[in-house]
Amino acid sequence: MAEVSTAPPRPAPGGPRTGDGVRAWTVTALLVVFMMVNFADKSVLGLAADEIRADLGLNATQFGLANGAFFLLFSVAAILVGMAADRLSPKTLLLLMAVLWSVAQVPAAIGGGLAVLVASRVLLGAAEGPAFPVAQHATLSWFPDHRRNLPGALVTLGVTLGVIVSAPTLSWVIQHHGWRAALWVLAAVGLVWAAAWAVLGADGRHAVAGKDAPAPVPAPAPDRADAPYRRILATRTWAGATLAYFTSYWTVALMLVWLPSYLRGALGYTAAEAGTVVVAPWAVGALVLLAQAGITGRMMRRGAGGRRARGWVGGALLAVGAVCCLAVPLADGAAAKTVLIALGFGFGGSYATVAATTVAELAPPARAGGALGVMNGVVTAAGLAAPAFVGALVDARGTAGYQQAVVVSGLLLAVGAAASFLLVDPARDAARPAR
Template sequence: MAVDQQEVPGSTPSGATAARRSPTRRRAWVVLALLVCLMLVNYADKVVVGLAGVGMKEELDLDDSQFGVIQSSFYWLFAVGCVLGGWLGGKLPARWLLAGIAAVWALSLAPMTAQVGFTTIVACRVLLGLAEGPTTALAMQVAHSWFPAHKRAIPSSIVVAGAGIGPLIAAPILTWVILTYSWHAAFGVLAVVGAVVAVLWVIGGDSGPEAASGGHGTAANAPALPDHVPLRRLFSTGTLIGMAVLFFVAYANTSVKVSWLPLYLREGLGYDATTAGNLVALPYLGSAVAVILVGVVSAVMTRRGITNRITRGVLPGALVLTSGVCTIAFSSMDRGAPQMLLLALGSCLNSAGYGVAFAGLADVIPAKQRGTVFGIVTGVYSLGGIVAPLVIGTLVSSSESVAVGYGDGFLVLGVTTMIGAAVALLVVHPDRDAARLAAKS
């Protein structure tokens, strides 16, 4: 059953129904803010091991390969969590599902506050990855349930911006906690923050009015999607194939920088702990700004009649392609401001298109299937988070020097990123694929 237009944030109500619109719109932005908080904690949890890496390696006498296993272990069950969470997203209220997930984050971080061994660390990271796996997909599903299709680019980008804000805030604060107290204390701080965010979500978070709606086009004259499309047909579209590939290489790029960037700055380039902590924050600052800016640009282009093929397909693909070029370039440069500029720029461009890319995915997925499909896509691209940290760890430990190992690793990462982005540029076409799915309904 279609949702009344006046109940959809951003629509144009009439007469007596106008009073109903403002509370719904305000609630939409409150929920969006809570989703940003969830994403913030989600990515702070990811970056903490990289920040604590030097202390962990010294205390537990870990080599680079073992540390690579710790970083990679976060993603071992990440894909399982993505698919399971996406499936549950269509069956359980978002209020309780996301709160439960955040509570598991806190529980998985708590043991790290005490003296632990290699096996315990790996087990805790596996549990954390399982719980954090579905977060992005569920956050997007909830965000899209509060906004009509043609207005999702900016909200999607704001949710993704939380991924950049998390490390931006966490890096300097957690670095100070580690240097002042210990790396164990940093995990304790995150456990407490995760528990607080879980409580806040229970109080104010939930799905919106569009969660109960059927398929919606991206504009008034766009074809309406059927209520249900077989997954085989959905995943045979160029848009889902191309976006999965694009997300895979982009997430591999992101996971390497989350996992290894703090150690690269300290061990590979020789920066001290405080400087490295501050430098780590720069790419995330740029990413948080860039992802919102790209969302606004995409929304403006859509309002001016530019097709979703360009605004939600070509745009994110071109950004990731350029990010790959930047990654290749900084991998061969010496330490200094130009290298840091390219590193930060590459990270910004890599993340900037996530929000509009998710909006492009939503264009070809029926509303009731978004949780499941987002979960599967997230599970597929999370495999990049398993492979990339392991490859970097192997190259660093097997190279003639740490610096050479990091350089080779980022070179491989840049080339892979460019190839994946090129594939997406060729095959992603939301308008065409949505029309074909609607015609077969």
């Protein structure tokens, strides 16, 4: 298949599109906030790790398993709802998810022990599992391929902004009102977002040609439009992007669940300091995401294909993250280790946009939601494994286990970087006929 044209799309023949640009960016802004709420929900237990362990009498392994329970149905829901997004309204799916998030917070907020906490997190994980692929699908459907890098990066940036905003805020709530009060706060915020989305949300024109409006870009060739999921998932591009994203998500899971405890237990930060310092890798990640979007967009406007603009750029991000994580044992002092961790996790955790836009380029519109959903389902299995793995290390090795977990993350990121460099080439794989 030829390189994707960088020429502006032709206006839709169905009539003028005045106001579509404003609506597209309104939807994008709402979905940025959607992902902020999503990751605030994920991060709250990590911020309250010491308080929860003391309150419920949990060791590190038990706490890791409780956090891993969040991902028990996460992957399955991501796959099923991601595929449903190809047939149902993303607006409706996103609204239902946001309402369920708020409902899922209530049992643990009311009271109960480990069983209630685990059940609440399993339900929350099932409701949040499809969030990223459906949000990306809903956002990218408003933009043609050559304009997708910035909105895709902004939605991913919502992950970072969610932690940056919630970490100090929820830490204050936890310290002054308890960890259950923080769950009530998150339930209320989720309902407010759902109300705003019900009024302002909308489905885009690029999702399914002919459903809501004529497609504003040339339709894919028949063989590509009819490509079965098995053909898409068997490509080297999908496999490489998925493996790279898996290693990136491993670092994200580690940051969410164990980084606050690492800062407090091994590096000597107070609870208040840790609530602020924990923002550092997410802030680095935000800058990296924006830089990646700018570099990728510039390269594609100049005619570069997805192999270089997405596979190589994404691989470089993971490689930098790997080097920084592997250097942590060589650093002296808490400050030096904190800087390396911030850079390692910030760069290493920034592959999501590359993965999403790569799949959007690889798959035809009628298969993009499902392909993203299956990818997210595979990738988020890292969230099931990483918390329990690190918990077991901490129980076995004490505070030294945290640093060993960082080294393991560095090794995984190196594997992900190699996969992105060597396997990702969406133009090559999209050009192959359906079988």
